[in-house]
Amino acid sequence: MTTHFNFSVTQGDFNLKIDASVNDGEVLAVLGPNGSGKSTLLRLLSGLQQIDTGHISSRNIQWDSPTDDIFVEAQQRRVGVVFQDYLLFKELSAVENVAFGLRAQGVNKATAIEQARALLQQVGLSEHLHKKTPTLSGGQAQRVALARALAIQPHLLLLDEPLAALDVATRQTVRRDLRRYLSSFQGAVVLVTHDPIDAYALADRVLILENGQVMQIGTLNEVTAHPRSRYVADLVGTNLITGHASGVTLTTSTGITVVLADQADGDVFAVIKPQAITIVTSNELTSSARNTWPGVITDIDRSAERCRITLHGPLPLVAEITAAAVESMALRIGDEVFAVVKATEVEVYSR
Amino acid sequence: MLALAGVSVAFFALPFAGLIWRAPWSKVTDILSEKSVGTALWLSLETSLITALISCIFGVPLAWLLARVNFPGQSFVRALATLSMVLPPVVGGVALFFSFGRRGLFGQYLNDWFGIRLPFTTAGVVIAQCFVAMPFLVLTVEAAIRQLDSRYEDAARTLGASRLYVFRRITLPSIKPALVAGVALAWARALGEFGATITFAGNLPGTTQTMPLATYLALESDPEAALILSMLMITVSFVVLVGLRDRWLGHQRNDLVS
Numbered sequence: 001m002t003t004h005f006n007f008s009v010t011q012g013d014f015n016l017k018i019d020a021s022v023n024d025g026e027v028l029a030v031l032g033p034n035g036s037g038k039s040t041l042l043r044l045l046s047g048l049q050q051i052d053t054g055h056i057s058s059r060n061i062q063w064d065s066p067t068d069d070i071f072v073e074a075q076q077r078r079v080g081v082v083f084q085d086y087l088l089f090k091e092l093s094a095v096e097n098v099a100f101g102l103r104a105q106g107v108n109k110a111t112a113i114e115q116a117r118a119l120l121q122q123v124g125l126s127e128h129l130h131k132k133t134p135t136l137s138g139g140q141a142q143r144v145a146l147a148r149a150l151a152i153q154p155h156l157l158l159l160d161e162p163l164a165a166l167d168v169a170t171r172q173t174v175r176r177d178l179r180r181y182l183s184s185f186q187g188a189v190v191l192v193t194h195d196p197i198d199a200y201a202l203a204d205r206v207l208i209l210e211n212g213q214v215m216q217i218g219t220l221n222e223v224t225a226h227p228r229s230r231y232v233a234d235l236v237g238t239n240l241i242t243g244h245a246s247g248v249t250l251t252t253s254t255g256i257t258v259v260l261a262d263q264a265d266g267d268v269f270a271v272i273k274p275q276a277i278t279i280v281t282s283n284e285l286t287s288s289a290r291n292t293w294p295g296v297i298t299d300i301d302r303s304a305e306r307c308r309i310t311l312h313g314p315l316p317l318v319a320e321i322t323a324a325a326v327e328s329m330a331l332r333i334g335d336e337v338f339a340v341v342k343a344t345e346v347e348v349y350s351r
Numbered sequence: 352m353l354a355l356a357g358v359s360v361a362f363f364a365l366p367f368a369g370l371i372w373r374a375p376w377s378k379v380t381d382i383l384s385e386k387s388v389g390t391a392l393w394l395s396l397e398t399s400l401i402t403a404l405i406s407c408i409f410g411v412p413l414a415w416l417l418a419r420v421n422f423p424g425q426s427f428v429r430a431l432a433t434l435s436m437v438l439p440p441v442v443g444g445v446a447l448f449f450s451f452g453r454r455g456l457f458g459q460y461l462n463d464w465f466g467i468r469l470p471f472t473t474a475g476v477v478i479a480q481c482f483v484a485m486p487f488l489v490l491t492v493e494a495a496i497r498q499l500d501s502r503y504e505d506a507a508r509t510l511g512a513s514r515l516y517v518f519r520r521i522t523l524p525s526i527k528p529a530l531v532a533g534v535a536l537a538w539a540r541a542l543g544e545f546g547a548t549i550t551f552a553g554n555l556p557g558t559t560q561t562m563p564l565a566t567y568l569a570l571e572s573d574p575e576a577a578l579i580l581s582m583l584m585i586t587v588s589f590v591v592l593v594g595l596r597d598r599w600l601g602h603q604r605n606d607l608v609s
Binding site: 082 | 408409488502503505508509510511512513516520521524525
């Protein structure tokens, strides 16, 4: 069973247009910068807002279809939402929050509380059942919010930046726990985040949303291997070059040429992994199979054995070399250097 | 600044000083035990409490509508609902008279079809009071609902709660202080209602003659009684306002901080 959404909606001069689907048992991560339309997508899927054109359906039931005059309101959809700052009801205790959805649907109080208690036990909060929610820690509040959303046995679970409100130390454990809960959830999950680590840890597929448009959708491996925008390349931490290929030469829009190992034609993307780039301090003679570009070091980011060097030049690049190499060449910010890349390290795919 | 503020305080305090100074304190019990005074007092309490209740039942949904639902003509409806706050109450009374009076636009049908007559009845007093008092409740409650983070109501809806359930379990508990304040303000305004009442409902002792009307009439026939009646109403209003501030507005402040 699947949740399909293929719609367009316009707010002011912002247009959001998405065509995607998510299967039961699958986690789709929606990654995108701020203002890309992620939150609007969640409001549309949960039924808090209506689409302009297209349709949203879940398990073969139409939820929103303006041409058929169908709009199922939020309270009638089986959608559980974990909101970014959880939005737990302050006047209610943890167990009352979780029981809220069941009570709203007419389940009697004793049964609702009993089910809520069981759910909170599953997420390891049996000791905090009767605490008022403002006294809970961030990690506890997140789990109450998750239990509250799961209590209504949703077909679709929406998670809006579920870890963003947590501090770094808590985030790791909560992420691990969340992974466990999601793997036992039967329905479809849409996870909105701007943190690629969340997507890596929790998602089966990723949808890249930029400026209201789907830039890419696919498995994590597909998307990270062949990024199709600067945003994705930055997320993945790789170098993306856009240009036109002819024979074994790629020419960028700024006129830089890149030597390729294999023939290619037409409008293409090329990625160069930072690890594939060598930094040299003088422009030695290089073979034709090599690419050499000048650049100025604008940043050196050290982490243990490796250093990421940001180069500013005709072709902006990020290179990753060993700390030992940085030491031996005595590289400093502001140094003029050359980036050397073998033609076989440039991977080309069509646009 | 302080001096000007002091002038304001004096301006509000001096009239009451005059009243207290002139009040015939020795005759208080005699005047208050007079039958006509008791009747007017009870009628005032009865009608103003009914007004407060009706304002609550109809005003809260209106406040919710204005705060939470976007519809065409919203600002027009808001202006209409609060018009009587700035209108001279007499004008309100005249309007009511020509609408719900016996020969009024709607009043004639009320009379012909249902045998309901509003003018010169106690029900007419309540109608007049509602007309001028309900806006106080609507405005107070609407402002409170507006200040609420509507995302909590969204969250409740995604959990399967109907609009009514969301209102009852999420919205209402959060606006309780404002609701109490709104009801009290509407009640106090109804208690002091004069212009619309005398225009629409007349001045019939025991039926439509409320405290303010009795006070006004007494001013000509028995000024000492007027003074005592005024003192009584001031006391009631003052107690309401002071009570509001400490019990409810104070709590509301704390809620906002926490």
